[in-house]
Amino acid sequence: MLTIEEKQxxxxWEKNxxxxxxxxxxxxxxxxxxxxxxxMIFINIAAGWHKRAAxxxxxxxSLIPVLIIAVILIVVFIVIFSVRHRWDMNEQHYRELISRSESKPKP
Incomplete structure (x- = not known):
């Protein structure tokens, strides 16, 4: 039996x-x-806590454009990965609930 939260x-998820x-x-x-x-990466660089790196x-x-490109790539990866992971988790949860609701006959 599905709870009210699971039905909601x-x-x-069917709508969205x-x-x-x-x-x-x-x-x-x-x-x-x-x-x-x-x-956080730019704050770390600007803080200059590592004297040799500074x-x-x-x-x-010429390292500044390389750092900017690297940070942009990191942001793009995090955006794509986090959203895709969240969508996959919701889809898996949805399929589990559908499977559970179909496997148990309603009285």
Missing amino acids: FIEF REKQKKVTRKLSIGLPLGLLFAA MVLNADP
């Missing part, structure tokens, strides 16, 4: 599963986490 989740696949929805969910990682960065200015 089934209804929600295709909306969750859209690119704009993915960005709105995963982008804050990705930007948090990017901010010297290397200041000595070779």
Whole structure:
């Protein structure tokens, strides 16, 4: 027997599963986490706590675009991975609930 919350989740996921696949929805969910990682990386670089790394960065200015590209790639990966993982988890939960509701006959 499914609980009320499980039935509500089934209804929600049936309505919204295709909306969750859209690119704009993915960005709105995963982008804050990705930007948090990017901010932490830039704060770490700007703090200069590792003197040797700061010297290397200041000595070779061509490393700055490389760091920016790397941070952008990290943000994109985190956005795509986190949203895809969340969607897969919801889809798995939905399929488990559907399977459970179909396997037990209703009285």
